[in-house]
Amino acid sequence: MIKSEAKKWKDIHIIDMHHHTIPPFYRSALEKSGVKIAAGLAIPEWSPEIAIKVLNKNKISLAMTSILPGVYFPNSPDIVRKCNEYAAELKNRFPTRFGAFASLPMLDSEKALNELDFVLDELQLDGVALVSNFDGKYLGDQQFEEVIAELNRRKITVFVHPSEPLDPDIPEEFCWAIDSALDTTRAVMSLLYSGYLERYSNVNFILSHVGGIVPYLAKRIALGQLEESNKMKFDLGMFDYLPNFQKVNNGIELLKKLYYDTLAPARNAAYKTVLDLVDHTHLVLATDYVWLPKNFLPLKIAEVKRYFDNESLRAIFQDNPLRLFPHLREVLGV
Amino acid sequence: MNLETDNKQPHRIDIHHHILPPAYLSTLEILKINTLRRDSFPNWSIEQSIKMMDRQKIAKAFTSISSPGVYFKNGSFSRNLARICNEYSSILVRKYPERFGAFASLPLPDVEGALIELDYVIDELQLDGIVLLSNVNGKYLGEPEYEELFAELNKRKLTVFIHPNNPPKKSVNPFVEYTHEVTRTIASLLIDNRLLKYPDIKYILAYAGGTIPFSTNRLYAVGLNIKWSLLKVLTDMMKKTVAIKRMYFDTAAIDSYSLQALLKTVNSKQILFGSNFFWTPESMIEEQLNSLRSHSKINNKAMEAIEYKLAQKMLST
Numbered sequence: 001m002i003k004s005e006a007k008k009w010k011d012i013h014i015i016d017m018h019h020h021t022i023p024p025f026y027r028s029a030l031e032k033s034g035v036k037i038a039a040g041l042a043i044p045e046w047s048p049e050i051a052i053k054v055l056n057k058n059k060i061s062l063a064m065t066s067i068l069p070g071v072y073f074p075n076s077p078d079i080v081r082k083c084n085e086y087a088a089e090l091k092n093r094f095p096t097r098f099g100a101f102a103s104l105p106m107l108d109s110e111k112a113l114n115e116l117d118f119v120l121d122e123l124q125l126d127g128v129a130l131v132s133n134f135d136g137k138y139l140g141d142q143q144f145e146e147v148i149a150e151l152n153r154r155k156i157t158v159f160v161h162p163s164e165p166l167d168p169d170i171p172e173e174f175c176w177a178i179d180s181a182l183d184t185t186r187a188v189m190s191l192l193y194s195g196y197l198e199r200y201s202n203v204n205f206i207l208s209h210v211g212g213i214v215p216y217l218a219k220r221i222a223l224g225q226l227e228e229s230n231k232m233k234f235d236l237g238m239f240d241y242l243p244n245f246q247k248v249n250n251g252i253e254l255l256k257k258l259y260y261d262t263l264a265p266a267r268n269a270a271y272k273t274v275l276d277l278v279d280h281t282h283l284v285l286a287t288d289y290v291w292l293p294k295n296f297l298p299l300k301i302a303e304v305k306r307y308f309d310n311e312s313l314r315a316i317f318q319d320n321p322l323r324l325f326p327h328l329r330e331v332l333g334v
Numbered sequence: 335m336n337l338e339t340d341n342k343q344p345h346r347i348d349i350h351h352h353i354l355p356p357a358y359l360s361t362l363e364i365l366k367i368n369t370l371r372r373d374s375f376p377n378w379s380i381e382q383s384i385k386m387m388d389r390q391k392i393a394k395a396f397t398s399i400s401s402p403g404v405y406f407k408n409g410s411f412s413r414n415l416a417r418i419c420n421e422y423s424s425i426l427v428r429k430y431p432e433r434f435g436a437f438a439s440l441p442l443p444d445v446e447g448a449l450i451e452l453d454y455v456i457d458e459l460q461l462d463g464i465v466l467l468s469n470v471n472g473k474y475l476g477e478p479e480y481e482e483l484f485a486e487l488n489k490r491k492l493t494v495f496i497h498p499n500n501p502p503k504k505s506v507n508p509f510v511e512y513t514h515e516v517t518r519t520i521a522s523l524l525i526d527n528r529l530l531k532y533p534d535i536k537y538i539l540a541y542a543g544g545t546i547p548f549s550t551n552r553l554y555a556v557g558l559n560i561k562w563s564l565l566k567v568l569t570d571m572m573k574k575t576v577a578i579k580r581m582y583f584d585t586a587a588i589d590s591y592s593l594q595a596l597l598k599t600v601n602s603k604q605i606l607f608g609s610n611f612f613w614t615p616e617s618m619i620e621e622q623l624n625s626l627r628s629h630s631k632i633n634n635k636a637m638e639a640i641e642y643k644l645a646q647k648m649l650s651t
Contacts, residue, residue, distance in 0.1 A: 041560060169472055169502040174521040177552040178545070182514055189510065213514070216548035219589040220510055266550040269598035273548060276594050 006061035006097065012314050013332050014301075015321040016055075017159065018208055018261050018286030019063035022046040023086040026067060029079060035072050046290045048090060052097055054294045058301055061332060063289075064159070064321075065090065066101040070131035071163050077105035080115060088123035096331055101129035101159045104147065107137070112147045120154060126325050127157035132187035134163075140190025152200035157324045160187055161208045181265055184212025188255070189221055195246050197254040204324055206259040206284060213265075214255060215274040222251025252277075259324070261286035262304050262316065271307050280312035284320050344393040347645035349495065350540055350584045350608025351395035354378035355422035358399065361415055365406055370500075376612050380426065384433065386611055390619055393642065396435040396649065397423055398465040400613070401499040404439045405470050412441040416451050424459040435649060437465035437495045440483075443473045448483055456490060462649050463493030463536075468519035472502035476522025488532035493648065496520070497540040513587060516544030517553065520578075524556040529577050536648065538606060541587040547595035550578065582648070584608030585640065588622045593629060602626075602636045606645050 006013070022043065030043055037043060055063060067083040069076065080103045087100035102119035104112040119125045128151060130139060137143060139160065151158060162180035170179060184207060191197050191205070207214060214221065248254070256278050263286035264270035274283070285304060287297050308316060322328055354375060368374060387395055404416040416439050423436035438455035440448035455461045464487065466475060473480075475496070487494060498515035516539050523529040539546065546553060554571045562570070579600050586608040588596065596605070605626070609619050626632050626640060 167503065170518070171472075171474065171522070174474070174476060174525050174556045175518055177555045178514075178517050178521055178549050181545075181549060181552065182511060185510065213545050213548050216545060216592050216595050217510055218591050220587070223509070265552045266548050266595060266599065269547050269550065269595040272598050273591055273594040276591055 007056065007059050008061060009059040009317070012318045013061040013334060014059055014285065014317040015328070016060050016063040016287050016289070017206060017284040017321060018161075018263060019051075019065050019289050020046075020291055021051070021065045021067055021087070021090065022290060023067070023083070025082055025086075026069070026079070030072060033072060041291075044290045044293070048094065048098075050294070051290070052094065054289060054297060055097060057294075058287075058297050060287075062097055062099060062328065063287075064099040064101060064126060064325075066129040066159060066161065067103060068129060068131055068161055069103050070106065070134055074107055074134040075105075077108060077111045077115070080105045081118075084115070084119050084123060084125065087125055088119075091125070099126040099325065099328065099331075101125070101127045103129055106130065106134045106144055106147060109143065109146045113150055116147065116150055116154075120156075126327075127159060129159040129161060131161055131163040132183040138190035139187045140192070140194030140196055142194070145194075145196070148196050148200050148203065152202045155202045155204075157204040157206060159206045159208065160184060162187075162212065181209055181212035184209060185214050185217060185221070188212070188214050188258070192221065192248055192251055192254060193245050195248070197257070198248070198250075201257070204259060206261060206324070208261050208286060209263045209265055210270040210274050211258070211260045214258075215260065215270070215277045218252060218255050218277055222248070222255065256282075258282065259284055259320065263288050263300075264303070267303070268307065280308060280315045281320060283312075283316045284324075285316055342391055344388060344391045345642050346390065346392045346607055347642040347649075348387070348390075348392045348395040348609045348611070349538060349606050349645055349649075350497075350586045351383065351392075351397050351611050352378075352400040352613065353380075353383065353397045353423070353426070354612075355399075355419050357418045357422070358404075358415065361406075362402075367402060370401060370613075373613070378612055380430075383611065384430075386609075386616060387433065390609065390616060392609070394433055394435060395609075395611070396437055396462055396495075396645075397426065398437040398495055398497065399439045400497065401467060403467045403470060403499055405441050405443065408444060412444060413447040413451065416441040416447070417454070420451065420455050420459060420461065424455075424461060427461070435462040437461065437463045437493075439465055442466070442470050442480065442483070443477065445479050445483055449486060452483070452486060452490075456492070463495060463538075465495040465497055466519075467497055467499035468515035469499050469502060474522035475519045476525050476528055478526070481528070484528055484532050484535070488534045491534045491536070493536045493538060495538045495540065498544065513541040513544040516541060517546050517549055520546060521553055521556045524553065524574065527557065530573055533577070533580075536582070538582040538584060540584055540608065541610075542585065542592060542596050542605075543581070543583045543599075546578065547583075547592065547599040550575070550599060553578075579604070582606050582644075585622050585626065586610035586614060588625055590625045593625050597629065597631050602632050603639060603644065605640045606648075607641050 069079045069083050073079045084102045090098050102125040104115050162183040259282050260274050261284050399419050405412040420438045426434045438461045440451050442448050498512050554574045582604050584606050
């Protein structure tokens with residue numbers, strides 16, 4: 001009998017925005033397509049029962065789940081639908097413990113728009129998770145504008161997570177760990193320089209892994225802001241992959257509007273840097289369970305508790321997520 | 335403009351200073367390489383370097399050939415090009431010993447050629463160290479065949495300046511991704527423990543270590559075996575942390591955000607001034623140094639160490 005009621009931490013609800021589920025059908029699909037996980041990691045086991053035990057142990061009230069079929073199945077709307085239905089089922093079984101980011105079959109705009117309607121109106125999922133690129137098309141791609149415009153109209157919170165590094169010329173052996181952060185960064189740059197961050201400002205983007213390398217490279221990314229005298233000799237066509245590239249003068253301002261999760265790629269250094277860019281009102285908790293084995297969760301959460309003061313923790317654990325998902329107030333009784 | 339600096343004699347030591355020997359530039363032209371990414375190569379001359387150094391109060395610059403480096407074809411072509419460049423640097427050093435030092439280029443991935451050139455530049459030309467590009471033709475520094483070279487660099491306790499090269503394929507955004515090459519090549523040195531195996535090599539990482547300061551957790555995961563005990567994992571990560579903390583990071587491409595991460599990664603005593611002349615506009619140099627000056631962890635003494643004292647000690651100038 002699972003104890004499905006959450007315990008709070010002090011008087012705060014801890015809400016984890018970065019929790020991966022692996023439904024049985026999805027695991028089979030991964031195995032069937034011969035997906036080899038980097039660094040010898042096996043595809044972990046995930047079940048609602050164990051997950052809730054882990055949440056309880058760590059005093060996590062609620063986890064926002066994501067599955068990310070866009071990584072290995074960017075062209076499979078059927079798998080996407082099954083993932084979303086699974087997420088809805090999980091939510092229905094444990095409404096006070098799990099929320100969900102839906103997936104979308106982004107490579108087919110019509111199907112993606114239909115799926116968006118379905119997940120929001122029928123399944124009532126909470127937000128959308130998008131990987132950094134779908135088959136090499138980064139999120140700022142022209143092809144995705146229609147969907148992003150609809151996400152904007154509906155004021156959706158979008159969780160951006162890196163795809164697996166796909167570049168065959170970069171040795172996976174030692175780059176698997178460090179290049180995924182670069183992919184998140186590329187996605188953000190494409191969103192910035194396509195004008196989507198500016199135009200579709202009702203979308204709240206949460207960037208995983210403290211934004212990849214975005215906070216660290218923020219000034220370099222926003223180079224369009226430099227005065228003429230300081231401008232390096234790079235013409236704006238540096239974004240070869242972005243034909244709809246436009247000049248952006250307020251890059252830093254736009255990067256400051258994004259949310260960053262706490263899965264630090266560098267201890268303390270990442271937190272220090274991101275706090276220069278945004279403040280604690282734009283950070284959310286990430287554990288990366290189940291890819292992070294359950295034994296490491298207490299360590300991860302302790303790292304966050306150790307770095308930030310109580311006011312910041314209240315924001316990171318509870319208030320920021322509730323701002324992004326106001327309906328959770330009712331769910332959690334806040 | 336910094337009034338303090340204006341009144342000082344040239345005192346800075348610049349460890350990230352590029353040159354374009356005429357024969358090198360001609361070779362690039364023959365190979366139809368006219369630009370690095372989208373920028374044309376400038377009209378560099380010795381006078382230009384010296385004038386820039388006077389303007390920026392740089393007493394001495396340690397020169398290097400930047401990307402695309404000296405390797406274009408196997409065999410004597412690249413060995414000769416390396417030799418020409420290194421001889422040129424040597425002439426500069428001999429002509430202006432107070433103003434120039436030099437990091438020599440090696441024709442990797444030609445390991446035999448690299449070993450021959452290494453002996454020559456250190457024993458005959460007596461240059462100050464070696465510049466290694468992050469990758470050449472997709473081979474990063476952790477390449478198995480490079481073991482012998484690293485053993486030799488270690489034996490000679492050399493200073494090695496690690497500088498990015500263009501990524502193996504046309505990268506998605508070269509400007510932002512260029513410095514990440516430093517991280518990739520250091521990651522490659524963690525696969526077979528090469529970084530830890532040769533602790534007498536002194537590494538200077540260009541561009542403040544690229545993206546390393548924001549990627550250490552990820553970097554230390556490279557070479558980890560999932561089957562190890564927790565104790566072994568933590569010990570391994572500790573060793574890697576120590577190895578990174580012993581490296582030197584230059585100031586090229588520092589800004590207020592990247593500096594936050596850098597100073598959480600290493601002590602300010604590991605930071606060396608580098609201008610990235612001729613690519614980075616001079617106006618950015620003061621901006622970079624100001625980021626440092628205004629950081630709470632950096633006092634005048636620390637700034638002196640960064641601007642020249644540390645390099646003086648390291649490169650016995």
